[in-house]
Amino acid sequence: xxxxxxxxxxxxxxxxxxxxxxxxxxxxxxxxxxxxxxxxxxxxxxxxxxxxxxxxxxxxxxxxxxxxxxxxxxxxxxxxxxxxxxxxxxxxxxxxxxxxxxxxxxxxxxxxxxxxxxxxxxxxxxxxxxxxxxxxxxxxxxxxxxxxxxxxxxxxxxxxxxxxxxxxxxxxxxxxxxxxxxxxxxxxxxxxxxxxxxxxxxxxxxxxxxxxxxxxxxxxxxxxxxxxxxxxxxxxx
Numbered sequence: 144x145x146x147x148x149x150x151x152x153x154x155x156x157x158x159x160x161x162x163x164x165x166x167x168x169x170x171x172x173x174x175x176x177x178x179x180x181x182x183x184x185x186x187x188x189x190x191x192x193x194x195x196x197x198x199x200x201x202x203x204x205x206x207x208x209x210x211x212x213x214x215x216x217x218x219x220x221x222x223x224x225x226x227x228x229x230x231x232x233x234x235x236x237x238x239x240x241x242x243x244x245x246x247x248x249x250x251x252x253x254x255x256x257x258x259x260x261x262x263x264x265x266x267x268x269x270x271x272x273x274x275x276x277x278x279x280x281x282x283x284x285x286x287x288x289x290x291x292x293x294x295x296x297x298x299x300x301x302x303x304x305x306x307x308x309x310x311x312x313x314x315x316x317x318x319x320x321x322x323x324x325x326x327x328x329x330x331x332x333x334x335x336x337x338x339x340x341x342x343x344x345x346x347x348x349x350x351x352x353x354x355x356x357x358x359x360x361x362x363x364x365x366x367x368x369x370x371x372x373x374x375x376x377x378x379x380x
Contacts, residue, residue, distance in 0.1 A: 145170050147182060151189045159202050169194065172275055176282075193278060197271060280320035284312070287327035294332065295350035300339050307334035 148170040153161075161169075172194070173179060179188045188194070288308065291297065297304035311331035315322040322330070339346045 144179065144182075144185075145174055148173055148179065148185055148189065151185050152194075155189045156198050159198060161198075161201070165201060168271060169197065172197065172271075175275065175279075201271065277320075283322070283324040284315065284320070284327060286324040287322075287331070290324065290328045291331045291335075294335075294346075296339065296344075296346040297335065299350075300335070300342070300344070300346075303338040303342075304335055307331045307338060310334050 149163075149166050152166050152169050156166075173188050173191075176188075179185055291308060291311075292304065308331045311327055311334060314330060315327050336346045
């Protein structure tokens with residue numbers, strides 16, 4: 144499946160000229176999302192807004208690398224043009240002296256080009272990983288919220304549920320959004336259970352279908368009983 148995703152990515156971003164390694168990382172990202180379960184879903188996945196955003200970010204960094212590399216190469220050519228009579232030995236001497244005039248020696252330029260390229264590539268990788276982490280955190284929070292509010296007890300004690308979710312979310316934010324969906328759900332549920340327990344309800348027990356929502360209790364039977372006792376007037380028909 145990953146190979147087919149890579150092929151689709153190569154077609155979708157052909158004009159960007161990404162390397163096989165970069166395409167592979169994009170494919171890994173799509174696979175990690177778990178949204179592609181069959182071939183029919185590949186086309187939509189590679190055209191996703193998040194994938195396009197990552198691709199543009201990578202392209203921007205690549206442009207930066209190429210500009211940095213070209214500048215270093217131009218500096219090298221300029222140096223050679225200004226020092227045509229320098230021998231290799233002279234160049235070595237210049238390098239050993241460390242450049243008293245603050246200029247870069249001929250010997251140092253290849254390493255500077257290599258270091259600049261590696262630093263730029265690392266920046267791309269770090270940004271890519273950070274985006275993946277951020278996206279995973281959002282998905283984890285959305286899944287946790289859906290699971291937490293899927294507990295029917297939260298429909299009866301909405302204020303307590305909302306407060307519990309807010310407290311759990313604040314804790315997750317304080318941790319940099321690193322809590323998994325399971326951890327976030329568990330923490331919100333813990334807060335919720337303690338809150339409703341103070342009202343005499345054990346939310347760890349299954350929610351019975353006969354449980355009524357607050358404000359939706361049916362008092363018709365009690366009212367009829369009071370009318371029969373003469374404590375309430377008969378209803379106007």
